[in-house]
Amino acid sequence: MNEKTTNVLIVGVGGQGVVLASNILCAVVVEAGYDVKKSEIHGMSQRGGVVTSDIRFGPEVLSPLIAKGTVDVMMAFEAAEALRFAHEVREGGKLMSSLTKLAPPKGPTRKGQIEYPENPLEQAKEFCKGTIIPIDTDTIARELGNMRLANTILLGGLSAGLDIDETIWTDMIRKMVPPKTIDKNLAAFARGREVVSLAEA
Amino acid sequence: MSEKQENRLLLYGNDAIAHGAREAGCYFAVAYPGTPSSEILPAFAQFPGVFAKWSPNEKVAVEVGIGSSLTGTRTLVTMKHVGVNVAMDPLMTFTYSGVRGGFVLVSADDPEMHSSQNEQDNRCIAKFAKMPVFDPSNSQDAHDFTKIAFELSEQFNTPVMLRETTRIAHAQTMVTLGEWEEPVQGEHFVRDTSRFVMMPNFARPRHAFAEQRSLDLQDWSNEWDGNRLELKSKKIGIITSGIAYNYVRELLPDASYLKIGMPWPFPDKKAKEICDYCDRVLIVEELEPFLEEEAKILGLPVEGKKFVPREGELNLDRVAASLAKAGLLDEVPEAREGAPVIPRPPVLCAGCPHRGIYMALKKVNADVYGDIGCYTLAALPPLETLHTCFCMGASIGNTIGTSLTESDHKRPQVAVIGDGTFYHSGITGLLDAVTSGVNMTVVIVDNSITAMTGGQENPGTGTDLMGNTVPAVKLEEIVTALGVKKLTVSDTYDFDTTLAQLREAIEYEGTSVVIARRPCALFPKKKKTNPFVVLEDVCNGCGACFRIGCPAIADSGKRTGKGLAIAEIDPAACTGCELCVQVCPVDAIIPQGKREEVNA
Numbered sequence: 143m144n145e146k147t148t149n150v151l152i153v154g155v156g157g158q159g160v161v162l163a164s165n166i167l168c169a170v171v172v173e174a175g176y177d178v179k180k181s182e183i184h185g186m187s188q189r190g191g192v193v194t195s196d197i198r199f200g201p202e203v204l205s206p207l208i209a210k211g212t213v214d215v216m217m218a219f220e221a222a223e224a225l226r227f228a229h230e231v232r233e234g235g236k237l238m239s240s241l242t243k244l245a246p247p248k249g250p251t252r253k254g255q256i257e258y259p260e261n262p263l264e265q266a267k268e269f270c271k272g273t274i275i276p277i278d279t280d281t282i283a284r285e286l287g288n289m290r291l292a293n294t295i296l297l298g299g300l301s302a303g304l305d306i307d308e309t310i311w312t313d314m315i316r317k318m319v320p321p322k323t324i325d326k327n328l329a330a331f332a333r334g335r336e337v338v339s340l341a342e343a
Numbered sequence: 344m345s346e347k348q349e350n351r352l353l354l355y356g357n358d359a360i361a362h363g364a365r366e367a368g369c370y371f372a373v374a375y376p377g378t379p380s381s382e383i384l385p386a387f388a389q390f391p392g393v394f395a396k397w398s399p400n401e402k403v404a405v406e407v408g409i410g411s412s413l414t415g416t417r418t419l420v421t422m423k424h425v426g427v428n429v430a431m432d433p434l435m436t437f438t439y440s441g442v443r444g445g446f447v448l449v450s451a452d453d454p455e456m457h458s459s460q461n462e463q464d465n466r467c468i469a470k471f472a473k474m475p476v477f478d479p480s481n482s483q484d485a486h487d488f489t490k491i492a493f494e495l496s497e498q499f500n501t502p503v504m505l506r507e508t509t510r511i512a513h514a515q516t517m518v519t520l521g522e523w524e525e526p527v528q529g530e531h532f533v534r535d536t537s538r539f540v541m542m543p544n545f546a547r548p549r550h551a552f553a554e555q556r557s558l559d560l561q562d563w564s565n566e567w568d569g570n571r572l573e574l575k576s577k578k579i580g581i582i583t584s585g586i587a588y589n590y591v592r593e594l595l596p597d598a599s600y601l602k603i604g605m606p607w608p609f610p611d612k613k614a615k616e617i618c619d620y621c622d623r624v625l626i627v628e629e630l631e632p633f634l635e636e637e638a639k640i641l642g643l644p645v646e647g648k649k650f651v652p653r654e655g656e657l658n659l660d661r662v663a664a665s666l667a668k669a670g671l672l673d674e675v676p677e678a679r680e681g682a683p684v685i686p687r688p689p690v691l692c693a694g695c696p697h698r699g700i701y702m703a704l705k706k707v708n709a710d711v712y713g714d715i716g717c718y719t720l721a722a723l724p725p726l727e728t729l730h731t732c733f734c735m736g737a738s739i740g741n742t743i744g745t746s747l748t749e750s751d752h753k754r755p756q757v758a759v760i761g762d763g764t765f766y767h768s769g770i771t772g773l774l775d776a777v778t779s780g781v782n783m784t785v786v787i788v789d790n791s792i793t794a795m796t797g798g799q800e801n802p803g804t805g806t807d808l809m810g811n812t813v814p815a816v817k818l819e820e821i822v823t824a825l826g827v828k829k830l831t832v833s834d835t836y837d838f839d840t841t842l843a844q845l846r847e848a849i850e851y852e853g854t855s856v857v858i859a860r861r862p863c864a865l866f867p868k869k870k871k872t873n874p875f876v877v878l879e880d881v882c883n884g885c886g887a888c889f890r891i892g893c894p895a896i897a898d899s900g901k902r903t904g905k906g907l908a909i910a911e912i913d914p915a916a917c918t919g920c921e922l923c924v925q926v927c928p929v930d931a932i933i934p935q936g937k938r939e940e941v942n943a
């Protein structure tokens with residue numbers, strides 16, 4: 143068991159399922175016997191705002207918030223959000239990101255307005271001190287025949303970045319998804335896990 | 344590491360408070376919603392055998408709670424920090440009278456103003472009101488302190504405040520739950536004129552009682568193990584409370600600590616003890632120098648706000664910087680800057696019923712005195728049609744003041760207030776406007792729900808928290824009863840009519856009211872209606888649809904012959920409200936099914 147506190151940051155946009163994913167991660171680390179704290183800001187997120195969730199686990203966790211630049215593993219559900227928080231990843235840490243792009247609605251360009259980034263993950267290299275691992279969730283989900291599996295694919299990726307027994311994850315997925323979709327979800331989880339494992343090998 | 348236990352759960356602070364109340368046998372809970380307090384009441388309402396209700400505002404909630412306590416029932420009252428301001432009047436005197444059933448007031452403070460208009464520190468209010476206050480550091484504390492607070496309330500005959508902050512309310516930490524108590528209803532009200540009729544002659548002895556009680560509570564505070572001394576290093580001692588404890592303890596694991604669970608009455612003996620034990624004592628607390636002032640009144644040699652910021656919330660980085668300033672940690676390197684990324688500011692939803700009335704207000708160039716709710720977002724581009732916002736209910740009073748004093752009435756004077764906010768604290772303002780004969784217009788934006796805080800029922804909704812059908816009060820009837828002679832009800836999805844109705848109301852000499860009515864686009868959940876699409880070859884790039892600020896409308900990236908941006912509509916986000924259709928001068932926006940016909 144890891145004696146240090148592990149810092150996980152999950153980011154995305156309101157409505158993408160960031161909070162649900164962080165709940166599943168927390169259930170997994172509790173099952174693995176760790177102390178855990180999680181903090182997120184509720185409020186205006188349902189209106190398409192940025193959503194972040196700080197999760198910290200270890201033998202004993204004090205602060206529920208992660209210090210700047212000390213994220214061990216970051217999971218981004220959206221590519222521009224990966225860029226926004228890329229500098230939070232520590233040296234040697236991992237930034238896993240979906241390729242999904244959700245540009246905020248915008249009218250005609252005004253002077254000085256920041257544009258939605260052309261290639262967010264490419265730009266993120268300049269700010270991220272750790273390894274960047276893209277996950278093409280859309281393509282994998284399409285191959286599996288259901289776009290709604292994107293989040294489970296990302297959870298699989300996240301699981302590969304953390305040192306927790308795989309069976310705890312798969313047991314938790316069996317418990318938390320509708321019974322009819324268990325097989326599809328387990329397949330999606332395995333595909334996400336594989337992408338990250340291969341990238342790390 | 345502890346074995347996994349059935350009764351050990353990962354809980355938000357707000358859920359932990361609900362559980363603590365339940366374990367204390369609390370039967371009755373009453374609240375007014377407000378971030379970050381809003382989840383406590385719905386969580387409590389799910390327990391069997393309890394009763395929970397929303398009140399129209401915090402003052403009423405506290406008064407209802409007082410009544411419940413007077414029957415001998417344990418009572419939980421919750422609200423956000425600024426809600427306590429609204430409830431101050433009953434609270435300040437109830438602390439003289441004291442309780443029968445235990446009375447716990449949860450004040451959810453919001454350092455950093457994540458969703459609030461100020462960041463007041465309600466430990467100060469507790470002291471001012473002479474009520475003991477608990478300050479939890481995590482969900483376990485929130486749970487345990489709630490339970491103790493009920494005991495303490497009855498033991499010392501006092502209402503008790505549990506003050507939490509956003510990072511307690513909305514953070515999940517592990518909690519070991521206790522045994523459930525059957526919730527108990529008190530038998531009946533017991534008359535006690537000398538205690539419950541606060542006329543001067545009866546109130547004077549109660550003030551003396553309250554002063555003695557504070558001294559007795561201070562003895563308790565010194566004894567209680569929730570004010571905990573952890574004596575280690577003789578060099579450096581830290582006095583801290585609430586969320587701040589976690590940050591310092593993580594950064595200075597070897598220092599001595601006085602972790603304060605009850606900031607007031609202040610555990611003076613324990614504070615003296617750590618000051619005697621350590622060479623140097625630093626106080627690390629969020630917001631006001633509350634503990635610091637208590638310690639300094641005692642003449643203790645402590646330091647605090649000299650190093651620790653008074654504004655905003657604390658976190659590991661800010662506390663590390665404070666400790667470095669105090670010479671207790673090495674200088675922390677400046678954190679790296681992140682990439683500048685396109686912001687995602689909160690906007691009115693696609694299909695929001697508030698949008699239409701602001702389009703009309705913009706057209707007539709009204710000075711709009713605003714209020715608090717989703718509709719406050721109209722202050723931001725592109726609508727920019729709300730010009731003040733102070734506190735709930737302020738809009739009407741503000742408009743009376745401007746209307747009565749400005750010497751050249753250049754622009755129409757209009758108050759905009761939500762239905763929830765009107766019930767909360769707008770009614771008396773309108774009474775003032777009418778009876779002072781003020782020439783102004785009040786727009787009540789009626790989406791029939793408390794949307795901003797997550798969709799709680801309000802007096803106009805017709806259902807309550809327990810799921811019962813209850814009488815809904817009609818805004819029209821209230822407005823008419825208050826003596827308003829000019830009243831119109833408009834449908835905000837019909838722009839031209841809304842604009843005409845608004846113009847007429849503004850032209851009326853005297854106080855006029857427009858009820859701008861349409862249910863919220865989010866609550867209750869609706870079936871999707873047919874979305875609209877932009878015909879690229881018809882769109883002339885005029886930008887009228889962009890200016891209504893709908894998040895479903897975006898620049899398609901394509902340009903007209905003159906190089907102007909052609910709009911596009913996100914079919915997944917469009918709710919079919921048709922406001923954009925009504926502002927499009929060239930009829931370029933049509934229902935989705937129709938395009939196929941046009942193209943055919």
Ligand SMILES: Cc1ncc(C[n+]2csc(CCOP(=O)(O)OP(=O)(O)O)c2C)c(N)n1
Nearest residue numbers: 377426715716717761762763764793794795
């Ligand atoms: C005294 C006080 N209590 C509670 C709040 C939290 N709060 C902000 S907006 C709002 C309700 C708004 O409801 P309504 O006026 O119906 O507008 P809507 O959001 O539905 O448009 C509440 C309760 C507050 N800001 N101040």
